[in-house]
Every structure is written in structure tokens, then in C-alpha cells.
Amino acid sequence: MGLKKPDPVRRAGQRLTTVVMLFFGSAFLLLALDPRHAADALTGYILAAGVPLMIWIGSALLPLIFPVDGLMLSLANFLCALGVLVLYDTNPAYARQQVIWYGVGIGAMLICILAVRVLRFGPKTCGILALLGLGFLVLPVLFGKETYGAKNWISVMGMSLQPSEAVKLCLLIICARFMANRRFWPWFLFAAACLGILMLQKDLGTALLYYGVTLLMCFASTGSVFFLFSGLAGGAAAAFAGYRMFAHVKKRVGIWLNPWAVYDTFGYQIVHALMAIASGGLFGVGLGLGNPTAIPVYESDFIFAVICEQFGLIFALCVMMIYVAMIWRGTTTAMAARKGFHGLLAAGATVMIGLQAFVIIGGVIKMIPLTGVTLPFVSYGGTSLVSSMCLVGLIQGVESLNRDNVKEDLRLSYYAEEAGL
């Protein structure tokens, strides 16, 4: 009997986890020793020990409980820890809250893994999810406050929540279930209702995300190129109509085309992001240096500009590569799924992460008009971070089932061999 060959992907994940833990431990220590952070030095020391520990729990311990993809966990944890690091440097109070949400996110990820393994997500469960999702999504329209032109937040017991972040999980599950069952109307009506409510909230970024993910999942399910291009054409027509009809859409496009011309009124956000990106150059000004707090909404929508300023363009490209690697791992999981529902669920969650990262990074670097979505795992915000971890949880749930299936196949083939079949 030969020695068991170690899984190269698993080993890569373990090595990555170790390097990531060392990196963040030393980075938090460095910031904690900075006189600028003297008042919050204790937070820094706690984070220097706590964040690597959480990375270890999220990346190394979890695979011992469930058979999941360690590499993807390491990548997700790296991004979460990067967000906490940048927030600690720019606003330690945000970092303290974010690290708590990071812990909640790891718990939520576990629940999602379990849910995928245990629940069937039949039509009845999906019906309940749809009602809950729509009810939750409509809350900001009724009780929300308008922030940066969109009415997509609600306040519960002093905490701000963005329901659309949680509802995207419902969207994925409902689309995956009914698309896998070849039932058109349930998912179509739910997605259309979500889009309608998001348009009422003027939350164009999330609407774009929901639309794109639904369309791509539909293509993955049906393979209909006609449907895909009709959807793209419909989206383009809706965008054009929105541009002609709504002043705020026209304003966004105007800002995108020439933010410098409207610096004093609407363009200052993107202008400051561009100046920060340019200030960072290729290698960045260095952790703890620069002037990242000059960027408006630096903690959330524009956190990528902060990363560019402090760590430079090359590091920012590496962050993009992490999203690409997550897409690769998520797609591998989707392709290995035995059931259509699981495959679509993993693919949908992967597309959601990839598309959201693309939309916000593209907006920050002025490649596309800026829409207010968060950078998955990195941006400050509890709902955003927890929902991103839940997306990873959905993918990992499918991955764990895939690995169980492979193990079962090996067991059966072993017995078949034993029986001389």
C-alpha cells in the first residue's frame, strides 16, 4: 500500500493560509506601533493576533469539519482581512465593527454550507424564501433613508442594514431551483419583482447585478443564445431609456464621461479616487501612509482606491487576480456538481462575486459609470461582508457534496473490486 499523495490544491491552500496569517499579523503590528494609532494601539495588537486566528479558523479549521475547498477559503479570508487592515488604518472604529462582522460572516458561511448539505430547497421552501426576500427588499422603500441618491438602507436598533445584500442569496437559490426544474415563471417573476423594487430604491448598481446574474444563470441553465442576447439587448434598451428619462441616470453618465468638469458638484468622488490611484503609482505609498481618508466613501464603495494608493497598482492587480482565482475555483465546483440545482447555485454565487467585484472596480477606475455596490469581502459593512461569506458558503456547500460524492464513488468502486465485479 503506497503513501497517500497529498492533494496539491489543498497544500497550496495551507501554504497560502500560513503566508496570509504572517502577512496580516505583521501588518497590524506595524500599524499598531505607528504613533498615529497610539490611541487605538490596543485594537491593533488584538487585531494582530485575532485576524490571523480568524483566518486560521476560516481557512484551516473549517476544512477539518467539512470537506471544502481550502484554497478558496484562504482567498476569501485574505480579502476579508485586507478590508479590516485598510479600515484599521483609515478608521479604527470601523475596523472594530468589521472584525465582528467577519466573525459573524464565518458563522454564516458555516450555516450556508450546512443548509446546502441538508436542505433540499424545494418549491415550498423557495416560496417562503421568495416572500421573505420581497418583504425584506421592500422595507427600504417604506422605511429607508436615502444615501448617495439611493434609498436602499434601513436602520434597525441603531444598525444600518442593506436588505438587497441578503436578498441576493434568495435570488440565487430561487433561480437555481426553478431553472434546474425547468420552470420559467417562478424565478422570472421573483427576479422581475426584485428589479422593480430596486428601481424604486434607485439602487442601480444592485439592479444591474441582479439582472446580470439572473441573465447569466438563465444562459447557463438553458444554453439559449437567443435568450442571452435578447436579455442583453433588453438591458441596453432599458439603460438607454433610463438615461433619457431619469435625470439621476443622466447625471451618473455625465460624471463618468468627465468627472473633472463637475468636480465641485458631483464629480469629486471619482476625481478623488483617480487622484488616489495615481498617487499610489505601481508600488503604492506604503501601508499607513498617503491620504486615503481624502477619498469620499473610502471605507465602502471606494476602498479599492485606498488599496491602490497604499499598495500600488501591482498589488491592486493581484487583488483582481484573487477574484479571478475565486471564479476559477467556484466554476470548478459548479462543474463537478452532480445535480443541476447545485451546479447552478455554485455558478450563480461565483458569477455574483465576480460581477459585483467587476462593477465596483470598473466604476472606481472610471471604466464604467460608478454604481454604489460594495467590493465583496473588503468593503466596510456588515450585510455586505456577511452576504459575501454566505456566497462562499453556498459554493463550499456544493463543494462538500461533490467531495462526499467522490468519496462515495471510491468506496463503491473499492467494494466492487473486492467483490470481483
Added chain:
Amino acid sequence: MKQQRFRFKLLALLLFGMFALLAAYGGYSILTNGSRWFASSHNPRLRAQKQQVTAGKITDRDGMVLAQTDAEGNRVYAESESVRRAVVHVVGDADGHVRNGVESFQARYLYGFEASVFERIGDLISGAEHTGDTVQLTLSAPLCEAVAASFVRTCGAEAKGAAVVMDYRTGEVLAMVSLGSYDPMDTASSPTADRTRNRATAGLYAPGEAFGPVTAACMLAEGQALPDGSLAGAEASVTDRKLRETAETFGYNDNVLFRDLIVENAVYPTDGSAADHAAGRGGILATPVHLCMMAAGIANDGTIMEPRLLLRVTSAAGANRLGFSSAEYRRPLSPESAAALKARLAREPMQGGITGIACVSDGTAIFVGYLDTESLPYAVCVVVEGGSADQARTVAQETANRIRERFGAIR
């Protein structure tokens, strides 16, 4: 399931492509626009850095100091007032009155943003004050001073306009003068916007007959014979579309992103008649820098070089940070067509060893041309607002004479 797996792969490829696009766009836009974004007057990082770093020197090509920081930390400019006034639009000023001067556009170097990690650590250990880089320009300050003096002598003390001298082989800008001007050391009064505007890079003028070479280039490209006599104002028998295409090869309608200079885009409008456009009117606009580049392209056998303003950047320790590098901007003409145009331009009524066209367009006198001595490869553009063609020509000739005195012996 097999087909579905294939479609999952397609989705992944689509997302990979989108991220590749992001990376390519991000890299390209930072490399091409980064200096402009960084040098913006809105950038709070520059203000912060000015408090911590001793700004580096700005010198002309021969080492004459045009700007430096004194012992009190104040920014001081060239000793001679006439030099200060002649180069202020290129160099800029401490108060940021001039937009896009070297003081702001090259702040990355002057305020030490390009210092390496080792240099920063070295400063930290030694406790030395961090000093920015020295920026050596391609400008010749005495030549700029002489051009400004000639301008004032010929057109009057209150004359407004611009003059540009450029080495057409390398793109080095030897002189760039904008009038009216002001003294950056005179802090008692604030200069008006009219005096702080760099007309050489930001002034858009209708070229009029100075557009003749472009029209002629279009006729040559169409296989037509050039008219007898002067090129200026020659009747053209070309369509507007062909003329626009030719103008665009000369850089009209191009969103110019030069490394060292911010220049307004030259405009060739999409509407209007071919007759008007052939005569350089009807909404055609260009800066003196662009007109100079046009003449430079003809003189340089059909190749326009990118105008460069930085000769060298050195760190406080003397290490070379950046050396001058020439780059081709456009190649609008074949060498044969350029030779044909040169032969025809030589018939223009000029004296004093300079070839070119002098005209008046929309009340502005313009001269564009080049020295007809091969060893002195310089193109010249002079623009005099409200002046006469003779005045523009005289300034150009005196500039040529000065170039000969200054650079003829060396070459």
C-alpha cells in the same frame, strides 16, 4: 449536465475576460493619465507633501536655476525678472496661478513622490530633510528671454501671443513663451487669468493660411498637383472628408496625452464646408504647440516627434531618475510628400534663413516654419494676437537669428 458544464466554463471565461479588460484599462489609464490626475490642483496629497519635503530645483537645459527652495522654505524663481516673466508659464509658480506648469505637473518628482523605499529609509535613518528631485528642462532660458524681448520690441509691451521653438528631430522644446505675462516673485498683486494662461499650450487659434500645408498634403495624397506659387490660401479641390482625414493624421481631433506637456486638443469640426476648412477657417483650431509640430513634421521628412520638456530628472543624491527619450508622435507624410512640401514652402516670401508661412487669421497673426539650415533642426511658431503678418515674421526671424547665435557654433 455535460452541456451545462460547458456553459459554466463559458461564464468563467466571460468573467476572466472582463477582469482582463479591467486590468488592461486600469494599467493603461494610470500609465497615460496618472501624471495628470496626480498633478491636479484638487489633490490634497500635494499640499500635505509640500509641508514635509523641500521641493527640488527646476533648471533650464544649461543648468540655469529657474526655481528652487530657499533657506526659509519659500519657493524662489530665476534671478533675472525678464527670465522669470519669459518662462513663468512653463515653470509655473508657488501659488498655482499657472495651471499645468512644471511646478504642478511634475510635482511627482519635485516633491519626492518618486523616491525609492531605500532613499526614504536612508533619510529616516540619517535624519536628513527629504528633498525632491531636480528637474532639468529642455528649455533654453536665454532663448526664451530673447524671444520675449523680440516680441515686446516688435509688437509692443502689451502684446499678447505665444512663441514655440522645437527641435524637430527629437521633440525637445527649446523655447515656449506666452505673453502677457507676470512676475511670479511679485506677490503683492495677484495676476489676472489672462496673464496666467499659457497661450502656447492652451490658446486655440484659427490657423488660416498656416493650415495650407495640411491642405497641400491632402492634395498630394489624392494624387493632385500642387498649385503654382504660394501654398498659403491655395484653392483646394478635395472633399471635406479627405481633408479631415489628412488633418487627423497631423493630430487634429486627437486626444493628446503627451508625457511632459498638457496641450489643448486641435479641432477639425465635423460640419462646415471644404472650402472654408481648406483655408484653415470654419472652426478649425490649433494651439501654437500644435502648429509648431505641424511645421516640424514637414521639416522632419514627414515624422512629427512628441514634444518633450524634461531633459533629465536627478535625485537629491545625484542619481539619474529619468533621462530624456524621444518618441514619434505621428507620421502624416511620406518622405517624398514632405520633400515636395518643403520645396514648395521654400517659395514662400521669407528671408533670414527661415522657411514658413506668415498670415493673419481672425485678427491673429501666425507664423509657422522652420530654419532652413540642416544643422539647426528647429521648427518655430509665433502667434501675435491682433498683430500683423510682418510682426509675426519679424519675431520668427529674430528668434532664428538668436538660435543661430546660440546654437550654431555648437553644432
